Amino acid sequence: MSAELVGVIWVSLKVATVATLAILVPGVWLGHALARRRVPARVLVQTLVTLPLVLPPVAVGLLLLRLLSPLSWPGTWLAEVGPWLLTWKAAALAAATMSFPLLVRGAEAGFSSVSERTEAVALGLGLSRARVFWKVTLPLARAGILSGVLLAFARALGEFGATILVAGHISGETETLALGIYARIEAGDSDAAWALVGASMIIALLLGLLAERARMRSRA
Amino acid sequence: MNSLQLTGNCGAFNIVVSLQWNARVLALFGASGAGKSTVIEAMAGLRPALSGSWSMDGAVIPLRAGAGRGVAFAPQDALLFPHLSARGNIDLATRGRPRPDLANAAIEALELAALLDQPANVLSGGERQRVSFVRALAAAPRVLLLDEPFSALDWPLRQKALSFLVDCVQRTKLHVVFVSHDPIEVLAVAEEVAVLEAGKVLCCGAPAQVLHSAQALDALPRGAVENVFVLESARRDGDVVLVRTARGQELVMAAPSAECALPNRVGVSAEDVLLATGRPEGVSAQNVFAARVSSIEPAGTHTWVRLLAGDEAWTVRLTRRAVQQLALQPGVQVTLILKAHSIRAV
Numbered sequence A: 001m002s003a004e005l006v007g008v009i010w011v012s013l014k015v016a017t018v019a020t021l022a023i024l025v026p027g028v029w030l031g032h033a034l035a036r037r038r039v040p041a042r043v044l045v046q047t048l049v050t051l052p053l054v055l056p057p058v059a060v061g062l063l064l065l066r067l068l069s070p071l072s073w074p075g076t077w078l079a080e081v082g083p084w085l086l087t088w089k090a091a092a093l094a095a096a097t098m099s100f101p102l103l104v105r106g107a108e109a110g111f112s113s114v115s116e117r118t119e120a121v122a123l124g125l126g127l128s129r130a131r132v133f134w135k136v137t138l139p140l141a142r143a144g145i146l147s148g149v150l151l152a153f154a155r156a157l158g159e160f161g162a163t164i165l166v167a168g169h170i171s172g173e174t175e176t177l178a179l180g181i182y183a184r185i186e187a188g189d190s191d192a193a194w195a196l197v198g199a200s201m202i203i204a205l206l207l208g209l210l211a212e213r214a215r216m217r218s219r220a
Numbered sequence B: 001m002n003s004l005q006l007t008g009n010c011g012a013f014n015i016v017v018s019l020q021w022n023a024r025v026l027a028l029f030g031a032s033g034a035g036k037s038t039v040i041e042a043m044a045g046l047r048p049a050l051s052g053s054w055s056m057d058g059a060v061i062p063l064r065a066g067a068g069r070g071v072a073f074a075p076q077d078a079l080l081f082p083h084l085s086a087r088g089n090i091d092l093a094t095r096g097r098p099r100p101d102l103a104n105a106a107i108e109a110l111e112l113a114a115l116l117d118q119p120a121n122v123l124s125g126g127e128r129q130r131v132s133f134v135r136a137l138a139a140a141p142r143v144l145l146l147d148e149p150f151s152a153l154d155w156p157l158r159q160k161a162l163s164f165l166v167d168c169v170q171r172t173k174l175h176v177v178f179v180s181h182d183p184i185e186v187l188a189v190a191e192e193v194a195v196l197e198a199g200k201v202l203c204c205g206a207p208a209q210v211l212h213s214a215q216a217l218d219a220l221p222r223g224a225v226e227n228v229f230v231l232e233s234a235r236r237d238g239d240v241v242l243v244r245t246a247r248g249q250e251l252v253m254a255a256p257s258a259e260c261a262l263p264n265r266v267g268v269s270a271e272d273v274l275l276a277t278g279r280p281e282g283v284s285a286q287n288v289f290a291a292r293v294s295s296i297e298p299a300g301t302h303t304w305v306r307l308l309a310g311d312e313a314w315t316v317r318l319t320r321r322a323v324q325q326l327a328l329q330p331g332v333q334v335t336l337i338l339k340a341h342s343i344r345a346v
Helices: A003-036 A042-054 A057-068 A073-081 A088-112 A116-124 A129-158 A161-167 A177-186 A190-219 B036-044 B086-092 B101-109 B125-138 B155-171 B183-189 B214-219 B320-325
Strands: B002-009 B014-021 B025-029 B051-056 B071-074 B143-147 B175-180 B192-197 B200-205 B227-237 B240-245 B250-254 B265-268 B274-276 B287-299 B302-309 B312-318 B333-338 B343-345
Touching: A003 A042, A003 A088, A003 A129, A003 A177, A003 A190, A042 A057, A042 A088, A057 A073, A057 A088, A057 A161, A088 A129, A088 A161, A116 A129, A116 B071, A129 A177, A129 A190, A161 A177, A177 A190, B002 B036, B014 B036, B014 B192, B014 B200, B025 B036, B025 B183, B036 B071, B036 B143, B036 B175, B071 B125, B086 B125, B101 B125, B101 B155, B125 B143, B125 B155, B155 B175, B155 B183, B175 B183, B183 B227, B183 B265, B227 B312, B250 B343, B302 B320, B302 B333, B312 B320
Parallel strands: B025 B175, B025 B192, B071 B143, B143 B175
Antiparallel strands: B002 B014, B002 B051, B192 B200, B227 B240, B227 B265, B240 B250, B265 B343, B274 B333, B287 B302, B287 B333, B302 B312
């Protein structure tokens, strides 16, 4: 496999990993809040969280483009840290936005599956709320959170519509698997396209195995 | 002085509890569905819907679970943390401090050492209850709340657990509130007992008195052991055991199997006792002795007859018809008849 193709895989994995890590804490936090706390305007929050799943990815891309533009205040603020548009960071932001609902939903399902009575008994033993969360709730919600993380990672890996708008197609910088396959088909290089499809399948297979192992473990 | 005030709705009925007690060990006693578990769960802080106040020796304990209350709770269904081992469950309750000696002693006494590394979700019901009890002790509480803590244990182990609990209270400053529907447990452990029915306290006082009140007796399941006697001595004689109660009544009971230790308490169900107005001849029953009726209390479909044989008080359940046929009245002399097999080690 050529260095160029390896580069595509590398960018893809980097973008998906950074995107997943970036949404991990806020996603788990929001999932916990939705499952356990009295969230004001819950329906509105849930709708907003789900929005990227419902909207066409290109529409999300356009919204992000607006957000990152130097004309908007987040854009000016982000520009202080360095350029975003047409960089791999923009690709990661697009992937993170698209994956966020999946992580939140997984975490929410995970936390909802933990019996509130078990948590209450832990409190009844005199444990602090923080200790109950770290030692009882979080480990028991692990399976749901993990499945959310894996789905989010998979979604980030396959992101196309929003990514191409904000990150463009720059070989070695923003060219992910999805963009790479599309570009090679456009260029008539079907061998290279198939090689990338093969690589995608191998990664998908590994993710599937990982998910299954996590599921078996949490069952045991 | 300790006090508990609780009010609120718990679905089936309203809880209206106002309770004051002095003893270190209080039992909440009553039939199933009387609200015992609701009350103890409220004390554990698991029933925020109920409002009220609780104080122990004048110190207020908030009715909201969390750190710093000095209270630990072992629920009826044990509710171990399923992702941890037995040891993990116990050590989580210590909040990172070394495990208290009392918890180690409990592991020893309740024969848990071999089970410590087992995952909590493979343990049997009785094993879970024991771990849950030790877990509560491991939290080093000032007040230990136990909801039917040993109900799933077989009898020998249950006796061990009960004597360990009694020992605990004697050796430490631990306060215990426990729920039970078993008068034997109450008599063995509690210094005071509150009888609950439909969310209200019917009566409260010393177990020996309260448990012989008609209100408490009616809360008992059918066939329970209403008469419990502490023994002064017991010795085997062939296939029977000759026992003498602390108040001097001699009884003959069928011998438990050879490997079982001789009992230090025996119980007799109020249904198993026969009364006769004369002295019967040629009966197989091994216990035939004189008694005097001290009171007769009709209660719904049956009648509680209380007797005094020597210094030992007996409670007998008869039909109203039997009471009429024998013309029983307070002060009447009768013969109390009891099979050797009706006396059980408790």
